[in-house]
Amino acid sequence: MQATVGDEIRVHGRTVGSAERRGEILEVRGTDGRPPYWVRFTDGHERLIYPGPDCEVEGHRD
Structure with missing residues (x-):
């Protein structure tokens, strides 16, 4: 996984009914x-995170 400052990271819920979390790197x-x-x-x-398989990084939009 690679990212740059300003990218968005999405952390998917690990169990049914868990909310997805979004944040800016x-x-x-x-x-x-x-x-x-x-x-x-x-x-x-x-917080500091080490993303796992439940995470996705999306490039930031200018």
Whole structure:
């Protein structure tokens, strides 16, 4: 997985009925766009994540 600052990350719910979470990648701490990523989620919380198979990165729109 590779990302750049400003990309959106979506974390799909792991169980039936779990909500999907969306956030903006604020910082890429790995090399060549690789994780970990510092993310601000739509609820305002920020945290460092190492995305798993339940995550997708979408390029930011200018």
